[in-house]
Amino acid sequence: MPGTTLAGRLRLYICELDRNISRAQDNGGSGKVKPTVLVATTLRWFSTARLMMALTDAGCIVKAVCTADHPLRTTSVAQEIYEYSGLYPVESFAKAIERAKPDFIIPGDDLAVQHLHELYNLERSKGSAGDSTCALIERSLGDPKSFPIVYSRADFIHLAEEEGIRTPKTQMIANIRELREWGARMGYPAVIKANGTWGGEGVRVVRSQREAERAFRRLRKPPIAARVAKRVLLDRDTTLVWPFLTRRQNVVNAQAYVGGREATSLVVCSNGIVLAALHFEVLCKQSSNAPASVVRLIKDPDMISAAEKMVRRLNLTGFVGFDFMLEAETGKAYLIEINSRPTQVGHLRLGPGRDLPAAMHAAMSGGVVGETTKVTENDTIVFFPQEWLRNPVSPFLQSGYHDVPWEEPALLRACLRKQRNWRSWFSQKEPSKAFLEARLPRP
Numbered sequence: 001m002p003g004t005t006l007a008g009r010l011r012l013y014i015c016e017l018d019r020n021i022s023r024a025q026d027n028g029g030s031g032k033v034k035p036t037v038l039v040a041t042t043l044r045w046f047s048t049a050r051l052m053m054a055l056t057d058a059g060c061i062v063k064a065v066c067t068a069d070h071p072l073r074t075t076s077v078a079q080e081i082y083e084y085s086g087l088y089p090v091e092s093f094a095k096a097i098e099r100a101k102p103d104f105i106i107p108g109d110d111l112a113v114q115h116l117h118e119l120y121n122l123e124r125s126k127g128s129a130g131d132s133t134c135a136l137i138e139r140s141l142g143d144p145k146s147f148p149i150v151y152s153r154a155d156f157i158h159l160a161e162e163e164g165i166r167t168p169k170t171q172m173i174a175n176i177r178e179l180r181e182w183g184a185r186m187g188y189p190a191v192i193k194a195n196g197t198w199g200g201e202g203v204r205v206v207r208s209q210r211e212a213e214r215a216f217r218r219l220r221k222p223p224i225a226a227r228v229a230k231r232v233l234l235d236r237d238t239t240l241v242w243p244f245l246t247r248r249q250n251v252v253n254a255q256a257y258v259g260g261r262e263a264t265s266l267v268v269c270s271n272g273i274v275l276a277a278l279h280f281e282v283l284c285k286q287s288s289n290a291p292a293s294v295v296r297l298i299k300d301p302d303m304i305s306a307a308e309k310m311v312r313r314l315n316l317t318g319f320v321g322f323d324f325m326l327e328a329e330t331g332k333a334y335l336i337e338i339n340s341r342p343t344q345v346g347h348l349r350l351g352p353g354r355d356l357p358a359a360m361h362a363a364m365s366g367g368v369v370g371e372t373t374k375v376t377e378n379d380t381i382v383f384f385p386q387e388w389l390r391n392p393v394s395p396f397l398q399s400g401y402h403d404v405p406w407e408e409p410a411l412l413r414a415c416l417r418k419q420r421n422w423r424s425w426f427s428q429k430e431p432s433k434a435f436l437e438a439r440l441p442r443p
Helices: 006-028 046-057 089-100 110-124 127-141 145-150 153-164 176-186 209-220 225-233 240-246 299-316 356-365 385-392 411-420 431-437
Strands: 036-040 063-068 079-082 106-107 170-173 190-194 202-207 252-256 259-269 273-285 292-297 318-327 333-339 380-383 401-403
Touching: 036 089, 036 110, 046 063, 046 356, 046 411, 079 089, 079 176, 089 127, 106 110, 106 318, 106 356, 110 127, 110 145, 110 153, 110 292, 127 145, 145 153, 145 299, 153 170, 153 225, 153 299, 153 333, 170 176, 170 299, 176 190, 176 209, 176 252, 176 273, 190 209, 190 356, 202 209, 202 292, 209 252, 259 292, 259 299, 259 356, 273 299, 273 356, 273 385, 299 318, 318 356
Parallel strands: 036 063, 036 106, 063 079, 380 401
Antiparallel strands: 170 252, 190 202, 190 252, 259 273, 259 318, 273 292, 292 380, 318 333
């Protein structure tokens, strides 16, 4: 690990001192330091732009490395933006770090987390030349021993079991024989999951052995040429190019099915301690594998305890998400997986202990969480545009807090333009007219 020798620790101490002096000078010599955060993202998620807005409001200097058409480029918050290349992903992250000189890195999605882990290993192999980058990644993500665990669905669940956390039985499946043995022992339905996937793409609920084997084969193999070509030509997304070229098979896991309601937690933590947390029950989704469109704030002691235990066990830092199932018969929470990056609720500022951007600012600046903001007293959060697209006359649009980015009109317009599955709703209407007809309440 970097900095373990006396000379290494001295180098890191000098770098830290120089950075703090530079930051103080940049802030007029007042000594009041604004931490610089680099948001590193590979996917064009609108939630990343919302998070950057919230971090800026909390007092951070925000920079980003992203694709050329990322919606965050429509906002006014990023002081500097660097180009992300799906063909040279790790190199583009390294160049952005060198130019931005951040105090902290926040990965915007799961693939960005993988790139940072790869960059850490690459820089570590350089010896003392890579010390500063390794120290930055450790400071941002936590103990590097956690990196392979948060990537492996089965290993993470096994670690949670050791902590006494309620989890569904989970096993890595190497071949069809092991899958058949699992099915004979555990029965169906079950959930088949691939490591290194996100957004529901690598998850299948199966109800028979035949469905399980079909899902296993599909999830294990690398992406096919047609899918890669579609992503590159139509979506301008090159993230599948390397998996296609290397032909590396995915690791697939089987997990016992828990019937009930989905729930999710997102925490900000530092050196294994949770500083702020949000816990939600999912009320609505656009589809089974899509993100939530409506959530309700809850206080579930099992979810709170599970998040704190796993953050402490893995000695994590930064934004960390946890997914749960609330069992239908008992309401008991089962921890099913981890997301070692912000989720779509990360920008929500809901008061003391629930203001994650303020807690992130405190973690980066080495201070305490100061004044916090509470954007709403409503426990029901309605995400834009997900719920509006799911049901333009949804009662939640009126009864819940509709989370529309009114303060960034360009981002709002980009968000609307990006959608493709609203064409039936707009088939006889102009987009602006249909938008107004939804009667979206403004704050």
